Amino acid sequence: QVQVVESGGGLVQAGGSLRVSCTVSGLTFGNYAMGWFRQAPGKEREGVAIIVTAGGSTDYADSVKGRFTISQDSAKKTLYLQMNSLKVEDTDMYYCAADFAGRWWEWKAPQNYNSWGQGKQVTVSS
Secondary structure, three states: OOEEEEEEOEEEEOOOOEEEEEEEEOOOOOOOEEEEEEEOOOOOOEEEEEEEOOOOOEEEOOOOOOOEEEEEEHHHOEEEEEEOOOOHHHOEEEEEEEEEOOOHHHOOOHHHEEEEOOOEEEEEEO
């Protein structure tokens, strides 16, 4: 049984930094790509970043490029999203997604991931 457990997030002022993490069990870390998504109430889930755990290739949504960094610790089976220079519009629920099963250019589509965490709230105040 696959489990994706997130931690981190919280409240920060605009311009500050936060990190969210997720650990994965039930899957062989390195055999799949993983990503971070975010979603506000009433809006569609948005792809934020993806990493290929085997080779380390990454991609980001244009809205977070240069500010967010996705990384991994294979030994700990943990994925991270470091968020710097946070803006009020980054306020969302952030979700970790594992076991990407689509084509690379489809990484922003939530339906291409088979396992999800419960989400962590990130709130950026002005």
